[in-house]
Amino acid sequence: MNARTIEQIPTELVDAEPQVRERFDEESLLALAMTVKVAGVQQPITVRPLDDRYQIITGERRWRAAKLAGLTTIPAMIVDGELSEAEIIELQLIENCAREDLNPAEKAKAYDRLMKATSRPAAEIARRVGTSPATVSKVTSLLLLAPEILEHVQAGRIPYSSAYELAKLGDATEQRRLAKEVLDGRLTRDRLVAETKAVKAGRPAARTNKRQRVARQRVVIKLGEGRSVAVSAPTLSVDSVVTWFIDLAEQLKHAGADGRPLAEVVKCVSSNGK
Numbered sequence: 001m002n003a004r005t006i007e008q009i010p011t012e013l014v015d016a017e018p019q020v021r022e023r024f025d026e027e028s029l030l031a032l033a034m035t036v037k038v039a040g041v042q043q044p045i046t047v048r049p050l051d052d053r054y055q056i057i058t059g060e061r062r063w064r065a066a067k068l069a070g071l072t073t074i075p076a077m078i079v080d081g082e083l084s085e086a087e088i089i090e091l092q093l094i095e096n097c098a099r100e101d102l103n104p105a106e107k108a109k110a111y112d113r114l115m116k117a118t119s120r121p122a123a124e125i126a127r128r129v130g131t132s133p134a135t136v137s138k139v140t141s142l143l144l145l146a147p148e149i150l151e152h153v154q155a156g157r158i159p160y161s162s163a164y165e166l167a168k169l170g171d172a173t174e175q176r177r178l179a180k181e182v183l184d185g186r187l188t189r190d191r192l193v194a195e196t197k198a199v200k201a202g203r204p205a206a207r208t209n210k211r212q213r214v215a216r217q218r219v220v221i222k223l224g225e226g227r228s229v230a231v232s233a234p235t236l237s238v239d240s241v242v243t244w245f246i247d248l249a250e251q252l253k254h255a256g257a258d259g260r261p262l263a264e265v266v267k268c269v270s271s272n273g274k
Contacts, residue, residue: 035065044059161243
């Protein structure tokens with residue numbers, strides 16, 4: 001068991017260890033820096049000593065915000081003793097997944113790194129980071145996407161639910177063709193599912209003239225206390241609505257992480273979904 005102590009350490013003596021989280025939203029970071037300037041860093045970062053400096057294990061975003069806020073010291077849990085690459089990845093995953101701070105593309109890469117570093121199966125990785133084996137398998141399937149498509153997913157330009165459908169195709173050319181249609185707003189998720197099934201079955205999917213008006217189903221879901229949500233699509237089912245809501249919740253959390261107003265978050269999510 002590695003010894004751990006919590007101390008205030010100089011921010012200038014801290015170096016960043018490669019993190020499972022790859023993107024740091026500029027606006028979100030500035031908002032956190034403003035909070036840190038007023039209230040300080042509430043949760044210590046985790047570091048390990050390295051020569052005369054400290055290397056971050058978890059908490060790089062908090063450290064960056066502290067530096068932006070002009071803090072000269074930051075609370076840190078110092079872990080003494082050797083840590084393997086697998087232990088570092090595991091600590092980063094547990095913290096970030098618990099805070100829902102990673103998008104699926106980042107999780108996919110982290111799970112894959114952890115499985116390769118430990119030679120553990122998906123079920124064991126899932127148990128250690130507190131999720132289900134099905135979730136780990138589904139998320140890591142994103143690594144089957146062509147690199148540029150995965151980049152679109154990570155940037156939020158392709159919804160995660162659509163990305164999972166694209167990952168079912170083994171042909172990178174077909175992935176790119178359908179991904180372009182998703183990016184151009186010409187392919188709904190339902191149509192993408194149909195296209196994916198058609199490609200896997202080796203037959204062309206029935207294409208709908210984009211100028212033709214398609215009959216749409218619409219339902220209003222009452223949530224009580226005067227609240228309701230309206231859902232409209234060419235076809236509706238319980239599974240499709242649940243999938244959309246899960247995808248929407250992920251996108252809203254990601255887009256609203258910096259505390260911006262709901263109207264701006266909705267506009268951001270809507271522009272991504274086109």
